[in-house]
Amino acid sequence: MAEVKIGIATRPRNGYFENGDGYFTKQWDDMLFLAIFDGLGHGKVAAAASERCLSILKEYYQAPLSVIFATAHDALRRTRGVVMGIALVNLSTLLLRYAGVGNIATMVISDEQSTHLISMDGIVGYTLPTIKEFTHQLIHGDVIMMYTDGISSSNLSLCPREQLKGADPQFVSEEILKKHAKSEDDATILIAHI
Ligand SMILES: [Mn+2]
Structure with a gap:
């Protein structure tokens, strides 16, 4: 089975605890589950909605993606709601399945190109769209990058591919958070080396 390296960095909006x-994130058998919300x-x-979402994921991560979103949607109805992206990778076949609702950016960075995975409009807990799964065939050495809108996409797009692919993902996540997080929003980035 592939050895996966994951880095994650997160911090609240400036002045907030x-x-x-x-x-x-969870790895079991030959499956890898990655979610940010x-x-x-x-x-x-916002933290109350986020904590509720986390508790659902901890319980339902092995369920089909549409079931996870539907369960989270029900559980989050009396909260502000969340936007969320979930990537599920079969580490034997390297097939990635992705479903996202709302403004979460998910990219696969290969040697030749970067692929943006599509999230649907909506808010989990408020307006849930019909969940569509997208699939993407990974190869060894690909990097999956997921981040919330507290990270400036336009700045991040300047981040060199060599750095994303070469360096330790935890180090790179922390560097990106330092350099590209917006002071006026919570910010999270996850990088997985497949
Ligand atoms: Mn945000």
């Missing part, structure tokens, strides 16, 4: 962003707003209300 509670973080409305969250993440959950962003509770709407910031501070306590």
Whole structure:
């Protein structure tokens, strides 16, 4: 089975203690589950939605993606809601399945090109779209990068591919958070080397 290296960096909006962003990763058998989510707003209300979402993922990560989103949607109805992206990788076949709702950016960075995976409009807990899964065939050496809108995409696009692919993902995640996080929002980035 592939050895996967994962880096994650997250921090709340400047001046806040509670973080409305969250993440959950899990590896079992030959499966890898990667999720990041962003509770709407910031501070306590966003963190409450985010914590509820985390508890659902911990319980349901082995369920089909559509079931995970539907379960989280029900559980988050009386919260501000979250936007969320979930990537599920079969580490034997390297097939990636992705579903995202709302403003979460997910990219696969290969030697030749970067592929953006599509998230659907909506808010988990408020307006859930029909969940569509997208698939993408990975190869060894690919990098999966997921981040919330607290990271500036336009700045991040300047980040060299060699750095993303070459360096330790935890180091790179922390560097990106330092350089490209917006002071006025919670910010999270996850990088997985497949
Ligand atoms: Mn945000």
